[in-house]
Amino acid sequence: MNTARLQQLDVAHVWHPFTPMQEYAREATPVIAAGDGFYLWDTDGRRYLDGVSSLWCNIHGHWVPEIDAAIRAQLELIAHSTLLGLGNIPSIELAHALVQRAPPGLNRVFYSDDGSTAVEAALKLAWQFHRQKSAEGSQRDIFIGLSGAYHGDTVGAVSVGGIDRFHAAYRGMLFPTMQIPAPVTYRTPPDHTAVSYLQFCFDELERVFREWGSRIAGLVIEPLVQAAAGMLVHPSGYLRRARELTAKHGALLIADEVAVGFGRTGTLFACEQEQVAPDLLCLSKGLTGGYMPLAATLATEEVYAEFLGEPADHRTFYHGHTYTGNPLACATALASLHLFEKNKLLENVARCEAVLKEKLQGLANHPHVGEVRQKGIIVGIELVRDRVTKEPFADDLRLGHKITLAARERGVLIRPIGDVIEIFPAPAMPPELVGKLCDVVFEAIDATLAAIKT
Numbered sequence: 001m002n003t004a005r006l007q008q009l010d011v012a013h014v015w016h017p018f019t020p021m022q023e024y025a026r027e028a029t030p031v032i033a034a035g036d037g038f039y040l041w042d043t044d045g046r047r048y049l050d051g052v053s054s055l056w057c058n059i060h061g062h063w064v065p066e067i068d069a070a071i072r073a074q075l076e077l078i079a080h081s082t083l084l085g086l087g088n089i090p091s092i093e094l095a096h097a098l099v100q101r102a103p104p105g106l107n108r109v110f111y112s113d114d115g116s117t118a119v120e121a122a123l124k125l126a127w128q129f130h131r132q133k134s135a136e137g138s139q140r141d142i143f144i145g146l147s148g149a150y151h152g153d154t155v156g157a158v159s160v161g162g163i164d165r166f167h168a169a170y171r172g173m174l175f176p177t178m179q180i181p182a183p184v185t186y187r188t189p190p191d192h193t194a195v196s197y198l199q200f201c202f203d204e205l206e207r208v209f210r211e212w213g214s215r216i217a218g219l220v221i222e223p224l225v226q227a228a229a230g231m232l233v234h235p236s237g238y239l240r241r242a243r244e245l246t247a248k249h250g251a252l253l254i255a256d257e258v259a260v261g262f263g264r265t266g267t268l269f270a271c272e273q274e275q276v277a278p279d280l281l282c283l284s285k286g287l288t289g290g291y292m293p294l295a296a297t298l299a300t301e302e303v304y305a306e307f308l309g310e311p312a313d314h315r316t317f318y319h320g321h322t323y324t325g326n327p328l329a330c331a332t333a334l335a336s337l338h339l340f341e342k343n344k345l346l347e348n349v350a351r352c353e354a355v356l357k358e359k360l361q362g363l364a365n366h367p368h369v370g371e372v373r374q375k376g377i378i379v380g381i382e383l384v385r386d387r388v389t390k391e392p393f394a395d396d397l398r399l400g401h402k403i404t405l406a407a408r409e410r411g412v413l414i415r416p417i418g419d420v421i422e423i424f425p426a427p428a429m430p431p432e433l434v435g436k437l438c439d440v441v442f443e444a445i446d447a448t449l450a451a452i453k454t
Ligand SMILES: *Cc1c(COP(=O)(O)O)cnc(C)c1O
Pocket: 114, 115, 116, 117, 119, 150, 151, 152, 153, 222, 227, 228, 256, 257, 258, 259, 260, 284, 285
């Protein structure tokens, strides 16, 4: 099929996620045909640098020989068998490999298919854990999330979410949760300074536990960076404090490392940077190197123990998905994990982090850059109409989207979060390419702003 025909059928039949389809249908969007390394090719043979790791999941690039070989080898054996009451080789080997690398104490691996289901499983595990642990546990009916939080799109994950644009439409179908303010200072209330506001956020964290401690089932948090919220970077010590308070009050700490895991923040897992071991750890996106859907919710022995008993006791976790522990996906993940060590990926991340830091300094005095946020190789550039008042650009201007189109014309694929431009390279991207990625993105920002003003 030629490009025009593919685009016609795409618009006729494919409903794209998080995509305003009326606008999409007007724009002749490239159709990806192939990938190699850090580039994607469309059906017309145009090449694009993958600037957001194919939506935050790609790790080693595309068409990676070692991963492809692992998939082929597994395919020679079996593509899928069920994990319900039955084992398979890759799911066992991967669980072992994950436990060896995860923060201490997380010895049990519950598989599912994507980030949302990893969080969904964690919420249900926490709920059931408390009820099976003690009679008082049934009082623990509150989950705490942060403002601006994003943990996926299933109903439980949305219930602990806090992004109005995505979540407001569903408020009526969600279960109630409590929200505490995210510890970030770009837009503080008028009666606060940055310092006093951060203190307020730490105080609020303390207060909910002081007032509601015995009712809290769990606190759900993205360690260090709230990605979908616009790459909001937390101050050091916040995660640590959340760990102390959850432990003190008998609540579970649920760390959602779906976006920040697998090297993006500079360590394999973000929790490591605050010496935190959560009770439940949600992993997905980068788990298979960005090749296949797979997720894991890791749990401590303490959580796991409450699900043991004779079958007739019905302490079982009655939850799972058809493709849970899929052998092809697990074999892929195992190959990806081994490449972290073989290719010394975290050293590359450190080099890329330095390149990004230096390049981003070039935006320091940009009249429309409100804030530049960076943690490891995660970057968010918030564009505003007025740098002093922080007044945003009008929504209907679609500035972030226009910048995406301008970058695409220049051979780079990115995706904005509103007017926050993100740079989210694969951890294995060579530093020179990361530099080039920045140059093109900055150019796309300036060209788009110039076009708006004329
Ligand atoms: C993407 C994401 C999810 C949801 O993962 P899906 O695979 O899209 O369901 C959950 N949590 C975080 C932090 C994410 O970035």
